[in-house]
Amino acid sequence: MCFAEGLAEKMEIPVDDHNLIRLRATETQTHKSRFSRFEIMQAVFTLANPEALSNKHILLVDDVVTTGSTLEACGTALLKAEGTKLSTATIACAE
Numbered sequence: 113m114c115f116a117e118g119l120a121e122k123m124e125i126p127v128d129d130h131n132l133i134r135l136r137a138t139e140t141q142t143h144k145s146r147f148s149r150f151e152i153m154q155a156v157f158t159l160a161n162p163e164a165l166s167n168k169h170i171l172l173v174d175d176v177v178t179t180g181s182t183l184e185a186c187g188t189a190l191l192k193a194e195g196t197k198l199s200t201a202t203i204a205c206a207e
Contacts, residue, residue: 115203116173125171131160132186153185159193167195178206 113129120127135158159165170190174183187198 115175119171119173119201123171128164131164132189133158133160153181155185157186157189159189162193165190165193165196168193169197169199172198172200174200174202176204176206177202 113127116127116129135156172183172186172190174186177183183200183202187200190196190198
């Protein structure tokens with residue numbers, strides 16, 4: 113959250129940390145294959161209020177990207193809001 117807040121402050125844009133909701137907890141994915149991570153993350157996220165994001169350009173922020181499965185799952189949920197555009201920002205990418 114600190115990363116997102118710092119970006120938002122510098123970019124002078126708001127942070128919405130309540131609309132994207134995790135529906136269920138997932139076990140650690142550290143030792144799973146890329147495909148397993150993708151499967152696990154399907155339908156994990158939803159939007160509490162999609163109308164609030166309609167026709168907005170959203171910056172989805174994550175600290176570390178490993179396979180991208182979390183970003184993809186979050187992005188899929190965010191893009192269900194009508195007219196939404198999506199960009200992503202991360203601090204690091206794991207190999």
